[in-house]
Amino acid sequence: MHPSLDDLLALRDGDGPAEAARHVEQCTQCSDEIEELRSAALALRALPGVGTSRDHWPEIRRRVVGRRRRIRALQIGAVAASIIAVVATVVTVRSPVSTTRPVASTADARIAIDELAEASRELEAVLRAPALRRQVLSPKRAAVIVDLEDRIAVLDMALADQPTDWGVEQNVALWSHRVELLDALVTTRTGALGEEGVGYAVFRYEGSQP
Amino acid sequence: MEGRTGFFAVVDEIQLARAKRGDLEALEGLYRVYADPVTNLARRICRSAHEAEEVVQETFMEMVRSLRSYRGDGAFGAWLRRIAVSKALTVLRSRRRRAETESRPAAEVDGPAEFPSAVDGTCGWQKLDLERALAVLPDDARVVVWLFDVEGLTHREIAALFGRSTSFSKSRLSRAHARLRELLGRTGGFTDASESGRSVGVAGR
Numbered sequence: 001m002h003p004s005l006d007d008l009l010a011l012r013d014g015d016g017p018a019e020a021a022r023h024v025e026q027c028t029q030c031s032d033e034i035e036e037l038r039s040a041a042l043a044l045r046a047l048p049g050v051g052t053s054r055d056h057w058p059e060i061r062r063r064v065v066g067r068r069r070r071i072r073a074l075q076i077g078a079v080a081a082s083i084i085a086v087v088a089t090v091v092t093v094r095s096p097v098s099t100t101r102p103v104a105s106t107a108d109a110r111i112a113i114d115e116l117a118e119a120s121r122e123l124e125a126v127l128r129a130p131a132l133r134r135q136v137l138s139p140k141r142a143a144v145i146v147d148l149e150d151r152i153a154v155l156d157m158a159l160a161d162q163p164t165d166w167g168v169e170q171n172v173a174l175w176s177h178r179v180e181l182l183d184a185l186v187t188t189r190t191g192a193l194g195e196e197g198v199g200y201a202v203f204r205y206e207g208s209q210p
Numbered sequence: 211m212e213g214r215t216g217f218f219a220v221v222d223e224i225q226l227a228r229a230k231r232g233d234l235e236a237l238e239g240l241y242r243v244y245a246d247p248v249t250n251l252a253r254r255i256c257r258s259a260h261e262a263e264e265v266v267q268e269t270f271m272e273m274v275r276s277l278r279s280y281r282g283d284g285a286f287g288a289w290l291r292r293i294a295v296s297k298a299l300t301v302l303r304s305r306r307r308r309a310e311t312e313s314r315p316a317a318e319v320d321g322p323a324e325f326p327s328a329v330d331g332t333c334g335w336q337k338l339d340l341e342r343a344l345a346v347l348p349d350d351a352r353v354v355v356w357l358f359d360v361e362g363l364t365h366r367e368i369a370a371l372f373g374r375s376t377s378f379s380k381s382r383l384s385r386a387h388a389r390l391r392e393l394l395g396r397t398g399g400f401t402d403a404s405e406s407g408r409s410v411g412v413a414g415r
Contacts, residue, residue, distance in 0.1 A: 005384045041359040052249040056267050057241050064274050139282035142223035
């Protein structure tokens with residue numbers, strides 16, 4: 001007796017009962033049937049794709065924005081408030097790439113800001129390296145990177161729009177925090193590169209790009 | 211079995227992480243990558259272009275709502291595809307309910323099936339004929355044969371999407387192939403015994 005169509009389909013897909021497989025080995029008619037089933041699947045896969053006839057994104061975006069606007073505003077506000085609250089209490093510059101001395105005068109503070117801005121630029125240059133842009137990341141590492149990038153973006157908003165009564169000390173603290181976040185970002189990014197990442201890590205401290 | 215459609219495009223993890231946090235630009239990027247595969251799948255399942263467009267929109271709304279629950283333990287495309295199939299099956303069920311209420315065949319509720327234009331032959335199968343044959347299959351059989359033979363889902367995955375057993379998926383696959391062969395007048399067609407309750411055998415033997 002010939003195997004059932006269920007069994008022939010299973011055999012086509014590399015499965016099916018052993019008894020049916022033995023039968024098919026000796027039965028031309030059944031092996032032809034399996035070939036026919038295979039060609040049917042190939043023909044189905046070869047049918048042309050049907051793309052979308054219109055752009056749904058504007059409508060989806062409108063619905064998403066409507067639902068999220070209030071929540072998102074609250075989230076950003078909370079993050080910004082916490083960063084500003086921390087920064088406002090800091091009066092000492094603490095940076096892995098810059099000075100650890102207290103800011104003794106306005107002139108010192110301006111020098112510290114220049115150094116921190118330069119450190120920021122160097123770290124940003126590392127982050128623009130093609131090898132870092134091409135890397136494959138784990139979901140967990142990607143989430144950390146996005147979190148750091150968002151914190152830096154919020155910090156940049158604070159730097160661009162400081163309260164008028166802030167002194168240079170607060171400005172130094174903001175810049176210092178920015179360098180720390182960039183440093184963490186470079187560490188996270190280069191850590192995903194393995195051996196190649198070590199070169200970038202060295203560059204951060206010695207200034208010679210691999 | 212790996213799928214063979216556009217659902218398996220490589221997604222940038224940073225873009226995915228940003229989308230999870232609700233970044234609209236990243237979400238749009240995902241929409242741009244997957245709009246066509248979702249549309250194609252929805253058209254194959256629902257047949258009607260109008261219903262397929264509805265499925266596309268609801269699929270991406272669900273993606274936005276549920277993205278945080280995606281843990282990255284499987285391909286993102288496979289995760290999104292499950293949502294799309296689920297949304298399309300909901301449309302089919304709704305159509306069936308409407309048909310029952312109006313006491314007419316489900317296929318009539320939304321008008322005739324719409325075919326993409328295709329005339330080239332593949333492996334001896336005429337594409338246009340195949341399109342037409344596929345379109346007149348019963349809904350369950352059409353969905354199962356598409357998900358199994360084209361999208362590469364397993365019987366277990368298909369059974370889970372339908373809320374049925376793997377036997378359901380296997381029997382609908384058999385039924386679809388038997389019916390396709392019959393509709394296309396291919397030689398050596400099968401007897402679809404899943405409806406008669408006896409073992410399925412190769413016709414004429």
